[in-house]
Amino acid sequence: MKSNMKSFLLGFVVCAMLGSTTVYATDSTRIEVYFKKLKYVFNGIEKVPNSAGEGFIYQGTTYVPLRFVSESLDKEVSWNPGTGTIRVSDHPSRFLMEDLSITDTLTNSIIRVGMSKKEVEQKLGIAADVNFLNIYNYNGLEIFYRNDKVAGLMVKTGENTTNRYQTNKHIGLGDNYNKIFTSYGNGLVDEQFDAATFLFASENGKLNKVDSREDVTDTSSAYVISLSWDRTNKTVSMILIGDYQFAYSTQ
Template sequence: MKTSINLYSINILVLLFLILSSVPFQQTDSNKNLKYKPGEYTLEDLKVHDTKTNKIISIGMSKTEVTNLLGQEKEINFRKIYYYDGLKVYYRDDKVAGLMVLAGDNIDNRYQTYRGVGLTSTMQDVMDRYGETKVEELFGSYSATYQGKLDGTILKTNSNNDPLWLLTNQERIYVISFGFFNNSNKSVSGIYISDHTFAYSGK
């Protein structure tokens, strides 16, 4: 089925980014004071919090806004992904279309999601805060993906398991994925927040 192929594609993209990750952190995340409900998502879930500067970077933000918050990028790779001291950003038409936090780029838990998940978190932390979902295993690594279709400020999930859900109104679909190390805690190795196009095609 085409939906299954799409899900396989996104896991391939996530795991390709995992290659850039290195040694997992040994701490555990203790920030559980944010307001959210597992299984329910909003525009707040499309943001990354820089705990060092208390700045927020979000999907849809302009390149100018990001530069004003984080300064000039340190480098731009061959895929036109911008690197800002631990945070990778992909732009389309000068707007943020993808946000990536990888263990290989960070030495601390500086960048976290709205729900307090960072590189010191575990698979169980993710499940507790985002809800239970299928965990994919590929090439010895793990990934979990959450998707929502924008309706106002709410990201509605495919609660009815509609096989055509991913094929309609794709411009309103957003994806939140986590990669995990293959260790005892299944600690987070990468955080990926993006629109549908970048999640499934890398463009």
């Protein structure tokens, strides 16, 4: 039987069919399928899914577990039940504390979270102004200090006309928003406000990405990288990098 390969999110359709209790959505249609022992070979290497990840055939189409296939191809998969969105992104390289920084490509200055105000001013000079939130503006790079140390960095299109300031993974204003997911993988995507937020817990100089705010056990060692994009042209419009407290309370 000739089959087209299609996929669905493991843990949604498959687990519902295999569970002892079947739950149907109000707009669902009941179907009959049969499971088939499939062999999965990736670049010549055979991999075997767990028992809940067997594929099945329906009306001549073979369905396979998306999570198993994607992770076997070194991709990240996430499922948002609220919006019914499945996201598959490139698996990013490891994250380091150096990722909590902004590079000024004009002067080759690197400003990192945790850097002292004195060190910043040695690189960027005195801030042009300070707003009511006590955020200092250095020619379009906005910095929030706590106890005279950098706690937050922001770059916005309203303050900049070029991509002079870039993240450690070389993302700047005006870049295509697809580059966000290529560089950082899946994050918490707010489809209403067109933003992706990536949460990290620090340990031994490394950043470990966590899936949700509920997974943050120690906010004092948690950090955030958040990037927004323009809905019309799909380009990066804001970059925010900082510790957890700054990102969620600007304090």
